[in-house]
Amino acid sequence: MEKRVITNSKRRKGLMAASALLGGVLVLTACSGGDDKASGSGDGSQAQADAAAAKKSSEAQITITPKDGSNNASINNSATVKVTKGTLTSVAMTTADGKAVPGQLAADKKSWKPSVQLERSTTYKVAAAAKDSEGRVAHENASFTTVSPANSFIANFTPEDGSTVGVGMPVSIHFDKAITNKAAVQKGITVSSSSGQEVACHWFSTNRMDCRPEDYWKENSTVTLKLALDGVEGAGGVYGVQQKTVTFHIGRNQVSYVDAQTKQMKVTQDGKTIKTIPISAGSPENKTYEGVMVMSEKFKETRMNGATVGFTDDDGKGEYDIKDVPHAIRLTGSGTFLHGNYWGAKSIFGSVNTSHGCVGLSDTKGANDPDTPAAWMYNHSIVGDVVVVKNTGDKTVAPDNGLNGWNMSWAQWKAGSAV
Numbered sequence: 001m002e003k004r005v006i007t008n009s010k011r012r013k014g015l016m017a018a019s020a021l022l023g024g025v026l027v028l029t030a031c032s033g034g035d036d037k038a039s040g041s042g043d044g045s046q047a048q049a050d051a052a053a054a055k056k057s058s059e060a061q062i063t064i065t066p067k068d069g070s071n072n073a074s075i076n077n078s079a080t081v082k083v084t085k086g087t088l089t090s091v092a093m094t095t096a097d098g099k100a101v102p103g104q105l106a107a108d109k110k111s112w113k114p115s116v117q118l119e120r121s122t123t124y125k126v127a128a129a130a131k132d133s134e135g136r137v138a139h140e141n142a143s144f145t146t147v148s149p150a151n152s153f154i155a156n157f158t159p160e161d162g163s164t165v166g167v168g169m170p171v172s173i174h175f176d177k178a179i180t181n182k183a184a185v186q187k188g189i190t191v192s193s194s195s196g197q198e199v200a201c202h203w204f205s206t207n208r209m210d211c212r213p214e215d216y217w218k219e220n221s222t223v224t225l226k227l228a229l230d231g232v233e234g235a236g237g238v239y240g241v242q243q244k245t246v247t248f249h250i251g252r253n254q255v256s257y258v259d260a261q262t263k264q265m266k267v268t269q270d271g272k273t274i275k276t277i278p279i280s281a282g283s284p285e286n287k288t289y290e291g292v293m294v295m296s297e298k299f300k301e302t303r304m305n306g307a308t309v310g311f312t313d314d315d316g317k318g319e320y321d322i323k324d325v326p327h328a329i330r331l332t333g334s335g336t337f338l339h340g341n342y343w344g345a346k347s348i349f350g351s352v353n354t355s356h357g358c359v360g361l362s363d364t365k366g367a368n369d370p371d372t373p374a375a376w377m378y379n380h381s382i383v384g385d386v387v388v389v390k391n392t393g394d395k396t397v398a399p400d401n402g403l404n405g406w407n408m409s410w411a412q413w414k415a416g417s418a419v
Contacts (some may be wrong), residue, residue: 060086075117081128092131120147165382166383168384189228220251263278287357287393300327338363387402
């Protein structure tokens with residue numbers, strides 16, 4: 001009997017311990033977030049709901065380009081803000097000093113971009129917000145810096161957009177930085193003509209590339225120059241910033257022929273002579289270049305000082321210094337002009353070559369007489385017209401001296417292409 005009592009007592013203690021342990025498990029289970037009724041309170045349920053809502057963020061995904069922290073960003077079209085799974089509600093773009101940059105939101109509110117060209121060497125900040133289909137808002141911020149002048153290049157070109165030029169006018173492009181990656185830059189430049197003529201480009205140096213067809217442009221055609229240089233690396237760490245299209249018109253086909261032997265110039269249009277003008281070319285001591293030359297500039301009056309082109313006297317002064325040369329048309333970069341001459345005797349024109357290398361035509365002082373040969377030539381010429389000079393006894397003008405690449409054969413010209 002005594003043993004049985006002891007046994008029952010141990011059993012009761014064991015059951016009590018087990019019950020206490022089980023009770024502890026139930027308490028712990030209830031505290032860990034089970035049934036609200038079991039816990040006797042709704043506070044835990046609200047906390048859970050709040051936590052779940054906080055975890056479920058907006059589905060809208062905003063992308064800002066360039067990426068945050070970018071350097072050497074484009075000034076043309078790098079800056080964009082786009083969103084997926086939502087619509088943009090606000091975009092603010094400012095410079096580092098707080099100046100706002102105007103922009104345009106797409107009709108579908110899926111993208112935004114600046115409506116003005118950005119400035120070089122400028123830091124911009126972008127702050128964007130968007131909401132998803134359930135109205136939940138997402139935010140994104142970025143800051144980037146555009147390319148600096150030291151790390152970018154500009155292509156200066158001639159002729160000007162919208163101009164009308166002669167049939168000999170090449171597209172001449174001068175870069176403000178030396179281009180070492182010529183192929184990449186040339187691929188970003190296209191020149192085409194409404195006439196369908198093949199156009200090739202030729203590099204004269206790391207800073208100059210000219211483009212032309214095999215023969216003169218077709219009269220009354222339109223030439224289009226496209227510069228797609230934005231972001232193109234022209235040299236190590238130096239990028240293009242231009243993205244533009246320009247067009248110019250080719251006028252009538254006018255080519256003039258200067259013969260230093262006969263001392264006459266024949267002006268032709270469409271192959272027909274429309275006027276013959278007596279001239280005075282370079283003297284035997286100062287011959288005029290031979291070859292094909294293109295009119296690049298026109299001045300009703302200009303100063304010509306011999307010292308600027310190497311003609312000096314024993315005192316180092318120019319052999320001539322004429323401050324009002326009338327009706328001057330530039331033919332070379334080195335100073336060859338077709339111009340009026342009022343200081344020479346009228347008898348020299350058509351009979352004697354007396355100049356320092358230019359081609360002179362009879363004129364009057366002041367450039368106000370429209371009836372002189374020089375005035376007629378000036379008024380009937382446009383930039384891009386061709387002047388062919390022969391029988392001077394001098395060398396052919398260098399192709400890069402002015403716009404005179406026509407003095408190279410087509411094969412030589414195409415050999416200077418980088419692509």
